[in-house]
Amino acid sequence: MPGRAPRAKRATASTLSEDSRRPGPRKTLPADPIGRLLGWLALALALAGGAVLVALAVATCLSVLGRALISRPIPGDFELIEIGCAVAVFAFLPYCQLVGGHAVVDFFTDQASPRARAWLDGLGNLAFTLIAGVLTWRATLGGLDLRRYQETTMVLGIPSWWGYVPACISLALLTLVCAYTAWRSLAQASAAGALGRGPAQ
Numbered sequence: 699m700p701g702r703a704p705r706a707k708r709a710t711a712s713t714l715s716e717d718s719r720r721p722g723p724r725k726t727l728p729a730d731p732i733g734r735l736l737g738w739l740a741l742a743l744a745l746a747g748g749a750v751l752v753a754l755a756v757a758t759c760l761s762v763l764g765r766a767l768i769s770r771p772i773p774g775d776f777e778l779i780e781i782g783c784a785v786a787v788f789a790f791l792p793y794c795q796l797v798g799g800h801a802v803v804d805f806f807t808d809q810a811s812p813r814a815r816a817w818l819d820g821l822g823n824l825a826f827t828l829i830a831g832v833l834t835w836r837a838t839l840g841g842l843d844l845r846r847y848q849e850t851t852m853v854l855g856i857p858s859w860w861g862y863v864p865a866c867i868s869l870a871l872l873t874l875v876c877a878y879t880a881w882r883s884l885a886q887a888s889a890a891g892a893l894g895r896g897p898a899q
Contacts, residue, residue, distance in 0.1 A: 727741070727796070727797075728796070728878075728882070732878060733796075733878060733882070736792075736796060736871070736874060736875050736878055737793075737796055739792070739871055740792035740793040740795075740796050740871060740875060741793055743789045743790075743792055743793065743867075743868060743871060744789060744790050744792070744793040744794075746789055747785065747786040747787075747788075747789025747790050748786070750782050750785055750786045750789070751782070751783075751786045753782070754778065754779050754782045754783065754786075757772060757775060757778060757779070758775065758779065760772060761775040773853055773854065774851065774853035774854035774856075777851045777852070777853055777854055777856065778854075781851075781856070781860070781861040784861055784865060785861055785864045785865060785868075788864070788865045788868035788869060788872075789864065789868050791868060791869075791872045792868060792871040792872045792874075792875045795826070795872060795875050795876060795879060796875050796878075796879065798879075812886075813887050816883050816884070816886040816887035817883075817884070817887040819879075819883035820880050820881075820883035820884035820886075820887055823876055823877075823879045823880035823883055824876075824880045826876045826880075827873060827876035827877045827880055830869060830872045830873040830876050831873045833869050834866060834869040834870050834872075834873055837862060837865055837866050837869055838862075838866050840862060841859045841862030841863065841865075841866060842859070844857070844858045844859035844862065845857070845859040
């Protein structure tokens with residue numbers, strides 16, 4: 699029917715309009731100097747983590763083929779995958795935090811004002827900064843203990859503390875990124891409050 703097309707078009711436009719208002723991860727890096735520096739470091743670390751995952755995927759395929767065709771898998775493949783996956787996961791965290799890619803449950807704050815959401819984001823990022831700092835501290839001490847005890851993997855004999863080095867670097871950068879995002883959110887909340895009060899009489 700000719701009369702149905704406008705209604706479908708209006709429904710589609712409304713859906714697109716609602717989707718455009720939904721919060722999502724920021725696609726670009728910050729513009730200020732500190733944010734830009736942290737952004738490039740986080741991006742480089744995330745790309746390195748992706749390269750590690752690609753290498754692990756190739757190694758897994760080769761090991762499976764070797765086991766199936768010539769009964770000779772890659773020795774210690776599970777050790778390489780265990781260490782590599784841990785390194786890659788930690789490498790992704792700073793970039794994910796910087797662009798707002800973490801999952802957020804906003805059921806109770808969806809109708810809150812932008813200022814209230816900015817304050818909550820700032821407090822959440824402050825808590826994440828504390829957690830990331832504690833993780834950096836404890837992971838560093840754990841790596842030093844493993845280095846002192848000379849612990850190695852069972853098959854390949856890889857020193858266990860080697861995996862802690864990139865993980866601690868990622869956690870340290872995550873701590874800095876969390877502190878930066880906390881400052882950014884609190885600054886946005888203060889700015890929103892100043893605009894809401896208007897000029898002094």
